[in-house]
Amino acid sequence: MSETLEKGRAIVLGGKTGLLGRPLTQALAEAGFAVRPTTRTELDPFDTEAVSRALADFSATHLFNTVAYTAVDAAEDDTEAAYRLNRDLPAGLARACDAARAMLVHYSTDFVFRGDKATPYTEEDPTGPESVYGASKLAGEQAILETGLLRYQILRTAWLFGPGKKNFVATILGLAATREELRVVGDQIGSPTSTLDLAGWSAELAATGKSGIFHAAGSGHASWCELAAEAVSAAGLPCRVVSIPSSQYPQKAKRPAYSVLSTAKLAGTIGREPRPWVQAVRDYVYSQEQSDD
Template identity: 80%
Template structure:
């Protein structure tokens, strides 16, 4: 692409292989950014000197961090590993960005909330994580806020699905091809989010550069069962999707009962309302039916 110095220059940690990193790299390029996607082997994000050199050599205006510990259940038994990636890494990157005067974009999660609400969470609502994963991600947010970095965007997102890597929707579709019935949890409600859309919102925010915490999720809400059912229907599969309570599918880490996020602040910042998650599920399913990705 042609360099556009007015748009910016972005390094995307995890940009070559990640579920979010890959569409984010494309969205930023489409928005006119010069983009340098990396893998952890090419640029060790824990090597502060290497990160600082990369920021300087590339002339970066933005650093996007899509590297995280996302194995929610495994985190319960690997507290140091979860905190290293989800707290210590954002803290290190914030220091590097502060020194280089670069905007840091960090991705967080709906798991920072307790899940006890009855209305969509806003950015101002009190946090209260009930899992190691959620606590470690919240600690990463706080590390950035306490770092002295003035240029940051923290995007809380949820229930990601999209092309290129394993995700819940893809797993459900693969199972539905060979089964007459899928039994899926129906008493956990959240905000399904398409990675392609999240990447686009991220690029929009990068163009405008507002500072703060933003909830970045698909519009509307649904249960895991409803998400699976929409995907199966979109794929034209005959598999029945049956709702079950969480008690029938025990997991090591606590899952929020209700973790719907309000994206009103994001909509105001980017000048458009994010698409309904149901629409994006259909788009994703249709696209996967016509691609080898």
């Protein structure tokens, strides 16, 4: 029996408990990477010396950072904590990776864009975040670049859903099971993305060794209302899903009205198009139903 050639050695920060970290750990292992998933208690990501030791001890070729401040509305009042996790942390990780000659794979967001386009955002489009969350994530991207790190992949993604942790689709299904009607915002348009898909793209992209910023999201686009309606339909629930404007669902942080991400660069790099978000949602709903049986 021939041995499989190892693709690399990856440490995944947040790999044991995270919405993305857990499927990412599995996808990397399936792709041929040796993987060490961690929690924040096992390896403090802010302890640069500890991270450097971990990279050396594991002979790591890649460091994946899935740790972030993602509470979009809370960030408006918790600016210091948002910037500490979303800017300062990736800066420190980039320095550690530079010294270890490892690639840093870091996740960013569609919220770095203003949302005033009518066609999908490319990696070259001007940024213009209008929330603390988006600004802190953009600051994290810039901090990585400013360290001079040569081996990096920054993956901007959006509207994540997947097994194991709280997410929008799971919340909608829980509400729809007990209500006759749900009113969901219909004038914010984005790119719903499965964490399982994102994990797979990440592993494939890491294996290419190509550095840069990549948009990694499900194909197509949807409003929050359309995403909710598709999930409810897939689950066979009788709940009505009604579209409302953002003005009827006020939130502290301003969301982009349109933040669809173009995945042409990702597709050209890994050799395949991301699957449509509708298919990913249906698979997620069906898999949740089977796990509940």
